[in-house]
Structure formats: structure tokens, C-alpha cells
Amino acid sequence: MDEAGDIDGIDAMPDPAAVAADEAMVRRGFWRKLRANAARLPFADDLLAAYYCAFDPATPFRVRGALLGALAYFVMPLDMVPDFVAGLGYTDDAAVLLGTLNLLSTHIRARHRKAARRTLAALAK
Numbered sequence: 001m002d003e004a005g006d007i008d009g010i011d012a013m014p015d016p017a018a019v020a021a022d023e024a025m026v027r028r029g030f031w032r033k034l035r036a037n038a039a040r041l042p043f044a045d046d047l048l049a050a051y052y053c054a055f056d057p058a059t060p061f062r063v064r065g066a067l068l069g070a071l072a073y074f075v076m077p078l079d080m081v082p083d084f085v086a087g088l089g090y091t092d093d094a095a096v097l098l099g100t101l102n103l104l105s106t107h108i109r110a111r112h113r114k115a116a117r118r119t120l121a122a123l124a125k
Contacts, residue, residue: 014065022068026054029075038123043094046101047074048116053108063107070100 030051038044053059054067073096101108 014062014069019061019065019068022065022072023054025072025075026051026068030071033075035123038120041094043097044120045113045116047071047097048119049108049112050097050101052112052115053104056109056112059107063104066100066104070097073097 034041034044034047041047050067051071054064054071059067074093
């Protein structure tokens with residue numbers, strides 16, 4: 001914890017309204033976008049582990065807020081680099097997600113990774 005009360009590089013208490021908005025966006029669009037793109041996403045396992053961690057009741061609210069923000073960025077129809085741009089479309093999504101996971105890696109548990117692997121295997125069928 002630093003002098004400002006930040007833990008793991010994020011505010012100790014994110015804005016509950018922003019977290020709720022991000023959660024709603026993720027719930028609306030995550031699975032549709034993942035199913036459509038899972039085979040093309042080299043970071044799909046991290047994406048799913050973040051999803052399972054964000055919706056795990058044991059995950060602290062501040063971690064949940066950061067993960068939902070990164071997942072909402074993935075779901076957003078418009079972002080810095082449009083997803084349809086060949087070769088570059090998901091680089092910004094990966095950077096946001098992997099940067100967030102780098103800060104919060106201690107909160108991603110084996111059960112989240114296991115659930116991610118099971119889901120990817122089911123999507124591949």
C-alpha cells in the first residue's frame with residue numbers, strides 16, 4: 001500500500017456506479033464476442049480467467065472493478081484500434097487486459113484458470 005492508500009496500483013475503492021456499468025456491459029456482450037473470436041485470441045485463456053475472477057464473490061471489490069473495466073474494454077464495440085483491423089485489431093484489448101492482470105495476478109486463482117481452460121475446450125468443440 002502506498003501513501004495514497006492504493007493497493008496493487010489501483011484505488012482502494014473504485015466508483016460503484018462505474019463498476020456497475022462495466023458489469024452490465026460485460027454481462028451483455030462478453031460471451032457473444034468471445035464465442036465469435038476465441039479461436040483468434042491468443043489471450044483468450046487470460047480473458048476467461050479474468051472473467052471468472054471478476055465474477056467470483058471472493059474477489060475484492062477493488063480488484064473486481066479493475067477487471068470489469070478491462071473486460072468492458074474488450075466488449076466495447078468501439079475502441080482505440082477497431083477489432084476488425086487485420087493483425088492489430090485486438091492488440092489494444094490484449095494490452096489493457098494483460099496490463100490489468102499484471103497488476104492483479106495474485107488474485108487470479110487456480111480455479112479461475114481451470115474454469116477458463118474448461119470453457120476454451122468446450123468452445124473449441
